[in-house]
Amino acid sequence: MRVLIVSSPAEGHFYPMVPLSWALRSAGAEVLVATPASFLCEVTGAGLPGAANCGPLDMIETMRPDPGTGTPRQAADPDEIRRNTGRGFAKLAKLALPGTLELARSWKPDVVIAESLALAGPVVAGELGVPFLEHRWGLAIRPELAAVSREQMSVLTGTTPPGPPAEVLDVCPPSFQFPDAGPATTFAYVPYNGPAEVPAWALRSRARRRVCLTLGTVLPRYGQVTPLMDVLIKALAELDVEIAVAMREEDRERLDRLQLLPAEVSTAAWLPLNAVLPACDAVIHHGGSGTTMTTLAHGLPQVALPHFADQFANAERLTQTGTGIALSPSEVDADSVAAAVAAVLHEDRYRRAADAVRAEIRTLPGPADMVGVVKRIAGVAVG
Incomplete structure (x- = not known):
């Protein structure tokens, strides 16, 4: 055939x-x-x-x-x-x-x-x-x-x-x-996110909760990530978490200059989500379909920050199913992001809903x- x-x-x-x-x-x-x-x-x-x-x-x-x-x-x-x-x-x-x-x-x-x-x-x-x-x-x-x-x-x-x-x-x-x-x-849904080397930190045990931050492949191409990344890093730095970030080298260097990257942050130009999400407790992302689906398959709660296309629909379904929280572009600031991430980490209802979808996928x-x-x-x- x-x-x-x-x-x-x-x-x-x-x-x-x-x-x-x-x-x-x-x-x-x-x-x-x-x-x-x-x-x-x-x-x-x-x-x-x-x-x-x-x-x-x-x-x-x-x-x-x-x-x-x-x-x-x-x-x-x-x-x-x-x-x-x-x-x-x-x-x-x-x-x-x-x-x-x-x-x-x-x-x-x-x-x-x-x-x-x-x-x-x-x-x-x-x-x-x-x-x-x-x-x-x-x-x-x-x-x-x-x-x-x-x-x-x-x-x-x-x-x-x-x-x-x-x-x-x-x-x-x-x-x-x-x-x-x-x-x-x-x-x-079987997660495949492209060929990539699994970072060493993803294979080690962690002392604190870890949040994965990724903004996909499209936003970074148009310079829309840098100001948003500033806000997100500030928000996550307020929480007692480890941070794993998929970001461009130029964004990492800029955040270094601004002294916005906490010591606990791990950065990479591309994170193989299917390999690193087992080492994470929540994901904050742009609402892209691949990231949304991969996170569901791993049973993790999500915070979505949609910008265009089907990202808004994915974000809406996250809120409707209780598997995550969505923030519109006008709602995004350091305080709102920190509150949303804290909620999905500490309120059991988000984890339970995410676990239920993962169990469904496995059947x-x-x-x-x-x-x-x-x-x-x-x-x-x-x-």
Whole structure:
């Protein structure tokens, strides 16, 4: 069985598909990941074969309605946000579609699996007449955004994804997923956060509680992290905790100059969350899907500080499920952050809620159990 995996050039979209990709390979399937050339390093870094479906590109710059104008502007109007997001992913699909189609015609997959906003995937499957499966990376795409994305795909490429997928594969635990997300085959989220060396401190016992602080991969690229990091470090320094921070070297040097880094802080440019979270007691982050899901899988309470895109939805679900606290950009200051982190550390209700979601994830089928689902849909004999 040949399985073509199609992904946008974003860690949060691709990483959740890695466990299933490896399960398929381990069961004897041939797997090929189609993504822009600039993202192939992430594919090969995960030990998977990949092929470029277009040249190198900057995903954020490509998607922006105002490219080349510095820090991205987050629209305030929900309709404008949907239009911008839908058109952005349609622009990515326009670039990826010709190469993905050429690749698929040559390689001849039996089935296509694409993450929820890799819009070229279902179009290519339709052109080849093979089944298509959607792979969610977390919370389901809302129907309004899905409709705008399809509309913009039609405007920009003259094509439209042909109807619903044969199956939706969902790694979001049911208790955290939107209640109206629609039918899906749910399996366990297995954290994969990229190849990285596990820091020594994560393997040692700790005398005090430890808080992990990460702001993802997008915010740091636009200089939005430095002032926010100042506030967060000040807040955490007020608490009797150890601090593990994923930050750029230039941010670390700046905080050193300002004497804002406590002696107990551990910093790294990239933290392999799946490896370090067992050595932590809580996580404060930007609300990104990968960080949210990985933290849920480890049963840790969270404090989310959303800035754009699906970060707000993830933050809202954290508060609704009792697994964490969310602070809007206007609410963030040293006092509010310190209070939120103290609450998730010391109020048992947050830990209990997080533990319940972790237990739920552990009861779900694993990626290996999805191999039979993919084979059945592809029309390949199971067994």
